[in-house]
Amino acid sequence: SQQGEEDPQALSIQEGENATMNCSYKTSINNLQWYRQNSGRGLVHLILIRSNEREKHSGRLRVTLDTSKKSSSLLITASRAADTASYFCATDGGGADGLTFGKGTHLIIQP
Amino acid sequence: GAVVSQHPSRVICKSGTSVKIECRSLDFQATTMFWYRQFPKKSLMLMATSNEGSKATYEQGVEKDKFLINHASLTLSTLTVTSAHPEDSSFYICSATGLAGVLEQYFGPGTRLTVT
Numbered sequence A: 001s002q003q004g005e006e007d008p009q010a011l012s013i014q015e016g017e018n019a020t021m022n023c024s025y026k027t028s029i030n031n032l033q034w035y036r037q038n039s040g041r042g043l044v045h046l047i048l049i050r051s052n053e054r055e056k057h058s059g060r061l062r063v064t065l066d067t068s069k070k071s072s073s074l075l076i077t078a079s080r081a082a083d084t085a086s087y088f089c090a091t092d093g094g095g096a097d098g099l100t101f102g103k104g105t106h107l108i109i110q111p
Numbered sequence B: 001g002a003v004v005s006q007h008p009s010r011v012i013c014k015s016g017t018s019v020k021i022e023c024r025s026l027d028f029q030a031t032t033m034f035w036y037r038q039f040p041k042k043s044l045m046l047m048a049t050s051n052e053g054s055k056a057t058y059e060q061g062v063e064k065d066k067f068l069i070n071h072a073s074l075t076l077s078t079l080t081v082t083s084a085h086p087e088d089s090s091f092y093i094c095s096a097t098g099l100a101g102v103l104e105q106y107f108g109p110g111t112r113l114t115v116t
Helices: none
Strands: A004-009 A008-012 A019-024 A029-038 A042-050 A055-059 A061-066 A071-076 A086-093 A098-100 A105-110 B003-008 B010-013 B020-026 B032-038 B044-051 B067-073 B077-081 B088-095 B105-108 B111-115
Touching: A004 A086, A008 A019, A019 A105, A029 A061, A029 A071, A042 A055, A042 A061, A042 A071, A042 B044, A071 A086, B003 B088, B010 B020, B020 B032, B020 B088, B020 B105, B020 B111, B032 B067, B044 B067, B077 B088
Parallel strands: A008 A105, B010 B111
Antiparallel strands: A004 A019, A019 A071, A029 A042, A029 A086, A055 A061, A061 A071, A086 A098, A086 A105, B003 B020, B020 B077, B032 B044, B032 B088, B067 B077, B088 B105, B088 B111
8 A cells, every 4th residue: 555645746837947856655664765767667676765864965966864754755866858757765664565656746847 | 636556566577577557546537547666776667558448559669569568548658568578677656537627636555566
């Protein structure tokens, strides 16, 4: 089941602007991961943030995690047309049941 | 919302045997299904993309003869781990997308495979 909720469901911005997507979840987690999916393709892992971390960077990506609010955000800076994709968050509760995915945010970067 | 099921949820098998995992879309037609593998405390790794009625496309490094994928109908894809070894023990997740133009992807609950 998909317990995570990303918002917005869809986001359209101009190239060069920053894009922020949020993810909320309900249970305690070991880590939270963000994935990207281009149309018709499989998921690609972007970044993993552990429950004891508050912020993590990778290139133009910045992820924050607030375990008290059970939420995370993914910021893509200086967006490019090639960033157009769907972005999913997934939580790992550390048990035997693997990841729980959100429904995703569809990001469109207008050239 | 759309539902994807996997069967079995957990399976334990002996080394050398084969295991079949089913992924079903329960209330929509899944033109494309993806198979992922998750190692403990790791992220998902895409194994293959399965389109109904055609051969699966495998990611680099994934042995197609070991991980047989069949997408025989718009609601069912199967992953068969042949001649399983302990290193195949993992969590396998499928996901499904609907008709062209549908942006959402739906994930199955996963199958925990343990090879002894």
